Amino acid sequence: MAEAGPGLEVLAGRSAQVGTLPVRRVLPTRGHRTIGAWCFIDHMGPTTLRAGDGMAVPPHPHTGLQTVTWLFEGAALHRDSLGSEQLIRPGQLNLMTAGAGIAHSEEDPDGSGGTVHGMQLWVAQPATTRSAGSSFEHLTDLPRVHLNHGTATVLVGRFDGALSPARRDTDHAGVELDLRRGTTVVPLDPAYEHGLVVASGTLTVAGTTLAPGAVAHLGTGADELALTADGAVIALLIGGVPFPEEVSMWWNFVARTRDELSDAYRDWVDGSDRFGPVTSPLARVAVGPPPWLGGG
Ligand code: MN
DSSP states (O other): OEEOSTTEEEEEOEEEEETTEEEEEEESBTTBSOBTTEEEEEEEEEEEEOTTSSOEEEEEEEBSEEEEEEEEESOEEEEETTSOEEEEOTTOEEEEEOTTOEEEEEEOSSSOOEEEEEEEEEEEOOTTTTTSOOEEEEESOOOEEEETTEEEEEEESEETTEEOOSOOSSSEEEEEEEEOSEEEEEEOOTTSEEEEEEEESOEEETTEEEOTTEEEEEOTTOOEEEEEESSOEEEEEEEESOOOSOOEEETTEEESSHHHHHHHHHHHHTTOTTTOOOOOSSOOOOOOOOGGGTOO
16 A cells, blocks of 8 residues: 555555456455445456356345446446346446345346446445345436546536436445546545546556556545546546444445344345345356355
8 A cells, every 4th residue: 555645545456256257356455445435346347258258247145235337338237136127338327225135137238248347336325224125226317527638427426516316325426537638636525535446547646656456545635636647547436424334244245243244144045035036047146154154
């Protein structure tokens, strides 16, 4: 972790595999388990998958979180246990709220493979909604803001006066920045801590180079940030009021205690209707127990 000016740290992610997809997991990371209520970021690809060997993330459960699926390139088919079946394309927000429990799959829409590039992020739900019902929304018309050298698309929350219509259970925001060569100063909410993840290209922030595979964390109190692009850059800026509750995560579950995680594990293994079936050609994911129940 490199100090890069007041309050800015660059934290390296690690490589992982989700179904057929190679990802770079940049959150949680050592030093920061959450940024606002954001608790997980996978940068998927860019990768080119062969026909018949495309995106295949079989039905699996979630609790206590929202999934934000956001593509830069390619397409994905979302199916969930609410009966949703939704094609996801670049620039469209796919937002699933798990509450007490939901299951979903992410699939190649037509079996043709092709290039996939995107991010999936999770937002921890607060006490007020994390044990309540699940929901799903897909938003194709998001607010855009013109920047000095680029454009911002507001996925969630408020940025520079523009407010996304997406459901939001805590005070947080997520914005795609499409930048051209030059320096762009973006306004920040000083009540938020922020994270910046580059999807393609290279940014210089507070004297430090930020490339794909890392997250730059900025603490509360900043009201703007200067971003210098040396060419075309796509980045995701996330932020939020520091999450006041201790989050406990294992596998696909966000909870507060190990006992809650153990219950969610058992409910999935037992086929409890807490999660419900997903209509998918893929078989539901099997998982071994968490380490504290003797798993690996
Ligand atoms: Mn998932």
